[in-house]
Amino acid sequence: MEISLKAYGKINLGLDVVRRREDGYHEVKMIMQTVDLWDELTFCDVTTDEIVITSDSSELPDVKDNIIYKACRMMKDIYGIDKGVHVTVDKHIPVAAGMAGGSADAAAALKAMNMLFGLNLSDEQLMEHGVKLGADVPYCIMQGTALSEGIGEILTPLPPMPDCLIVIAKPAIGVSTKWVYQNLKVDLLEEHPDIDGMADALKTGDLKGITDRMANVLETVTIPANPVIDSVKKLIAENDSMGVLMSGSGPTVFGIYDNRDKELAQRVVDMLREKDEIQAAYAVSPYNIRRGM
Known part of the structure; x- marks a missing residue:
């Protein structure tokens, strides 16, 4: 079988x-x-x-x-x-x-x-x-x-994420999740993401409400040790993304684009692929298993 x-x-x-x-x-x-x-x-x-x-x-x-x-x-x-x-x-x-x-x-x-x-x-x-x-x-x-x-x-x-385009860029480095958590100073974190507000934005299908709240406390550990991540974030942000963030413990960075900006999102992917410090770049969509899309 x-x-x-x-x-x-x-x-x-x-x-x-x-x-x-x-x-x-x-x-x-x-x-x-x-x-x-x-x-x-x-x-x-x-x-x-x-x-x-x-x-x-x-x-x-x-x-x-x-x-x-x-x-x-x-x-x-x-x-x-x-x-x-x-x-x-x-x-x-x-x-x-x-x-x-x-x-x-x-x-x-x-x-x-x-x-x-x-x-x-x-x-x-x-x-x-x-x-x-x-x-x-x-x-x-x-x-x-x-x-x-x-x-x-x-x-x-939670309700599915509204339709959008997600530009993903993986710098040519690896990051140990264990190392990131070991070096996170939880007690010293000055800001925390508005997770409840983001959940509410998902419930109303408010894409801007989601992107305005994107935040990741692990950036406080991973980015100082790997400045290339910040460079990639800035590059995507400067190309009209609605929001940009490091995923998980890194080093992957993603930017959110409106579905109407397919040509822009693809241009950003093409630009990222030309950078020596980028291992891989893609334009993808949210996948919702409950509707098979």
């Missing part, structure tokens, strides 16, 4: 860190949005007990450090699956970019294992497994537009 799934990336329209818990985890309050940039994963069950992962990307971690491997192994162990699986990954979401590419791939792996081996698990059950792999995995199972709280596992669906 063979199953092919798309693993969609995400951006953070707003990201706040509320506090650092005694166990070292950080409590967050953020609004997540799936975008139509994806990895494609193909899963085949095999008669041996092996988990084999092949990819067109040299950036994926070695097999046993790979989150796809960990997801498949966890499901095999929990449910006593004696067959193995061969996974082929066609990689498009930038690696170590703040777009949850690894978490999206893990979410696809959990869904595929569920389907391949007839486990009949609900999305809620898959999300309970997913949080053991990473805080973004439950969201990547749910997808769409959502308020994320706790360590990222408490998810509240």
Whole structure:
């Protein structure tokens, strides 16, 4: 049996860190949005007990450090699956970019294992497994537009983001999420994003109300260590974006454009692709799983 799934990336329209818990985890309050940039994963069950992962990307971690491997192994162990699986990954979401590419791939792996081996698990059950792999995995199972709280596992669906264009630029650097959170001084944060106001703007379909509130407290750590991110933000902002922000722990930057500005958004992408410091640039749209768009 063979199953092919798309693993969609995400951006953070707003990201706040509320506090650092005694166990070292950080409590967050953020609004997540799936975008139509994806990895494609193909899963085949095999008669041996092996988990084999092949990819067109040299950036994926070695097999046993790979989150796809960990997801498949966890499901095999929990449910006593004696067959193995061969996974082929066609990689498009930038690696170590703040777009949850690894978490999206893990979410696809959990869904595929569920389907391949007839486990009949609900999305809620898959999300309970997913949080053991990473805080973004439950969201990547749910997808769409959502308020994320706790360590990222408490998810509240929100109305879809209004139609728009999202210019995405990935500088030619990687950023460790763990390092960023370790160096975040939560108690010293002077400003916090208006996440509640952004949620209200989503409920009324107010794109400007969303872009006016875009903010990410992790920029206070990632940008001083990687000034290229600020340069990319300024370049996009100077080209008439409605709002521009770093996604997640970075280094990916995104700018929002009105749907009527397709030519402008594409010109910005073309300009970004000419820059030596940019590894990848795209113009994408919000993806809403609940309406399949």
